[in-house]
Amino acid sequence: MKKLLFTCLTALAASVTVSAQLTTYMLDDFENGHVNFTSAVNVNPPDNMDTAVVANPASDAVNSTMKCWKWKRLDVGVANQPWAGFWSVLTTPIVAGCQTITIKFYRTNANSLLKIHCESSGSVEFLPKTAPTKVNQWEELTFDVAAHWTKSITVFGFQPDYPADGSTIDIGASMYIDEIKVTTGTPPPPPTSIIFFDDSTDGTDNTYHDGSYVNPTSPSTVLQPALHPGKLPVVTIPVKSGTNALELDWKSVTGGDWAAMVAANGWTVFDVSGMVNLNFWINSPTTIAKSAMPLLHLEASPGNPNGTGSVPVANYMTTDLAANTWTKITIPLADIWAVNTAFTAKDAIHGVFFTQNTIDNVEHILYLDNFIFDNGNFTGLFNPKVENKLNAYYMNGEIRIPNFTGNVQVFDFTGRTIIDGIATDGKISVNMIKGIYIVKTAIGNTKISVR
Numbered sequence: 333m334k335k336l337l338f339t340c341l342t343a344l345a346a347s348v349t350v351s352a353q354l355t356t357y358m359l360d361d362f363e364n365g366h367v368n369f370t371s372a373v374n375v376n377p378p379d380n381m382d383t384a385v386v387a388n389p390a391s392d393a394v395n396s397t398m399k400c401w402k403w404k405r406l407d408v409g410v411a412n413q414p415w416a417g418f419w420s421v422l423t424t425p426i427v428a429g430c431q432t433i434t435i436k437f438y439r440t441n442a443n444s445l446l447k448i449h450c451e452s453s454g455s456v457e458f459l460p461k462t463a464p465t466k467v468n469q470w471e472e473l474t475f476d477v478a479a480h481w482t483k484s485i486t487v488f489g490f491q492p493d494y495p496a497d498g499s500t501i502d503i504g505a506s507m508y509i510d511e512i513k514v515t516t517g518t519p520p521p522p523p524t525s526i527i528f529f530d531d532s533t534d535g536t537d538n539t540y541h542d543g544s545y546v547n548p549t550s551p552s553t554v555l556q557p558a559l560h561p562g563k564l565p566v567v568t569i570p571v572k573s574g575t576n577a578l579e580l581d582w583k584s585v586t587g588g589d590w591a592a593m594v595a596a597n598g599w600t601v602f603d604v605s606g607m608v609n610l611n612f613w614i615n616s617p618t619t620i621a622k623s624a625m626p627l628l629h630l631e632a633s634p635g636n637p638n639g640t641g642s643v644p645v646a647n648y649m650t651t652d653l654a655a656n657t658w659t660k661i662t663i664p665l666a667d668i669w670a671v672n673t674a675f676t677a678k679d680a681i682h683g684v685f686f687t688q689n690t691i692d693n694v695e696h697i698l699y700l701d702n703f704i705f706d707n708g709n710f711t712g713l714f715n716p717k718v719e720n721k722l723n724a725y726y727m728n729g730e731i732r733i734p735n736f737t738g739n740v741q742v743f744d745f746t747g748r749t750i751i752d753g754i755a756t757d758g759k760i761s762v763n764m765i766k767g768i769y770i771v772k773t774a775i776g777n778t779k780i781s782v783r
Contacts, residue, residue, distance in 0.1 A: 354431060354754060359512040362399045369488070369512075370420035379408050380416035381492075389508060394470040395436045400510035403492040407503045414501060419449060419489035426485035430477040431754065432515045435490075438470045438508035443499035444492070446507070448475050451487035454601030454633040454680030456480050459494075470510070478753060480600055483679070517754050518739065522606045524772070527749060528684065528703040531574040532566045533597045538576050541566050543595035545683070552588025552688060553695075555581035564592060572613040572658050572701035580698045582626070584691045593631065593683040594703060601633050603679040608708035610663045610684070615699040620653040622646040624696055626686040630668060632677035641671020644689060658701075665705075722776035730759045731771060731780075741772040 360369045362385045367373055375381050386402045388395065405412065437446050445464065449457045458480045460473035477485075492507040532541035540557040544564035548554040557565050565579040580592055596602070610630075627642040648661050669675065684703060724733045731740060733755055740760050742750040744767060751762040755773075764782045771778055 354515055354517045354756070356513055356515045359426075359433075359514050360401075361397060361511050362401050363397060365399060367401065369422055369424070371423060373418050373420050374489075375416075375418050377411070377413055377416055380406060380412050381418075382406055383418070386508075388510070389438065390468065390470065392470055394472065395438075395510050397510055400436075400438070400508045403507045403509070405493055405501065405503050405505045409503075412501050412503065414493075414495050415447075415491050416493065417447075417449070417489055417491035419451070419487055422486055422488050425452075426488070426514055427516055428482060428484045429518055430481070430485060430514060430516045433475045433477055434511075434513045434515075435473050435475070436470055436510040437464055437473050438510075439464065439467060439493075439505070440507070441493070441502040441505035442467045443496045443502065444505055444507055445494045445496055446473060446509075447491040447494040449487070449489035449491070450477065450481045450485045451489075452483050452485060453677070454483075454603075454682065455487070456598065456600050457491070458598055463496075470508075472511075480598070483603065522707070523741070523749075523752070524707055525749075526602050526604060526607060526705040528596055528602060528705060529578075529594055530702050532576055532578070534566075538566050538568050540564065541578055541594075543597055543599050544578070545591075545593040545595070547591045548582075549589040551585040552590045553583045553585075554590045554592055555579065564594065567699060570615050570656070570658070570699055572615070574701075577615075577699045577701035580626075580686060580700055581695065582688075582698075583693065583695045584688045585693050586691050589688050591685055591687045593685045594700065595683045599682060601680050601682045602705070604665065604681050604705045605678040606707055607665060607705040609706050610665060610668075610703070611660060611706060612684075612703040613658050613660050613701045614653060615658045615701075616653055616655060616697055618697070619655045620696055620698070622649050622652050624690050624692055624694070625649065625653070627689045628663065628668075629671075629685050629687070630681050631683040631685055632675075632680040633682045634680055635675065635677030637672065637675055638677060639672075639685070640668045640675045642685075642687060643667050643671060645686075646689075722771060722773060722778040724771045724778050724780055726764060726769075726780055726782050729763060730761050731755065732759055733771070733773065734758050736773065736775065738774055743770045743772070744768075 365385050382404045384402055385399055388397055388400050447457050447459050461476050464471055493505055534542040540560035540563040546554045546556050546562055566576045567579050568576050571577045582590055625645040628645050629642040630640045632638045648663050736758050737756055740755045741752045753760055766782055769780050771780055
């Protein structure tokens with residue numbers, strides 16, 4: 333295996349298109365025979381992949397360029413990792429407000445998926461909006477960056493052979509990359525709220541949440557799914573809203589310890605530096621005394637320290653937790669920040685930790701749902717302190733705001749963000765079912781009804 337390092341020979345390609353407030357430019361098309369967006373391609377693990385700029389294997393109507401970037405699995409047996417790929421420091425960072433990244437993709441194995449990696453303070457990895465469908469043909473994949481990442485991108489990478497669910501790695505599979513395009517826009521205004529967790533989207537059996545971590549130290553215990561040890565279980569009854577909730581089932585015993593972390597789907601990292609509160613809902617089949625409730629702290633993906641100090645959940649309850657009753661917990665973030673003033677990575681939060689507190693040798697079950705950070709102007713339902721009426725309506729799969737171009741946020745009445753994107757010429761596409769919604773822009777907000 334040879335690990336290739338490419339010297340940056342050209343700046344960003346000159347192909348740039350501008351539409352309203354959106355700008356699209358070519359990050360790289362490899363036509364000069366080099367990788368141009370970075371000075372070093374860091375293959376990881378280095379013995380899993382071979383890579384080089386090569387001739388286009390099948391010029392067609394989708395991609396008629398002369399050259400492209402080839403990746404190939406190497407035969408290193410069990411050492412092959414599904415997440416093998418690369419990371420690189422961008423010569424020119426992608427500015428905050430990136431909307432999409434499109435990549436032309438050609439694969440020889442039907443199970444090869446392309447996942448991209450974006451990083452600055454914290455990181456995130458995600459698949460395209462629509463999975464690839466072709467083999468031995470070019471197709472264009474679109475990655476919805478705005479839905480996963482709002483900050484600048486200083487480190488970029490991808491995993492070109494991420495296996496589809498249930499599939500195995502195909503040794504010798506080849507993947508080709510071409511015409512990486514970036515569409516940026518005006519950075520969106522700071523959000524009113526951030527939905528950290530509402531429903532787990534892992535698997536089809538509603539048994540576990542991949543974005544979680546469980547670590548009991550005997551003799552203390554935390555329930556873990558039999559097929560997914562180290563994860564939190566998921567239940568479909570009870571739920572506060574949506575399709576499922578998390579189950580935290582613990583016993584605190586002398587000499588033991590435990591920790592359970594809730595993360596977002598896809599392990600998304602969030603900037604909560606502009607937020608004021610953390611809200612979540614709890615329920616239990618039995619009454620739980622306030623004194624038995626766990627401690628809570630937040631964790632960031634980078635930073636030293638990367639964890640905040642802990643606060644007792646009991647401090648934010650007025651009474652013991654009544655059985656079979658959903659109860660909202662609101663924790664001011666100022667209380668969490670104050671416990672450990674050395675913690676500074678508020679812009680890269682990726683986990684809410686519950687940890688052992690009172691030792692009572694009793695099993696407790698706590699259902700958890702709807703984790704939302706808010707900026708103090710958000711009350712669970714969308715309730716702006718100042719309302720400026722906006723002329724907006726829904727028609728033919730679009731929110732329409734006459735004579736408006738700019739950022740549009742749409743919320744349902746649970747506070748869930750339906751869309752956060754850019755309207756062009758007064759229109760933004762969004763799939764909405766029957767219900768009442770709030771449309772928010774810089775020039776005003778309003779309620780709309782979809783029938």
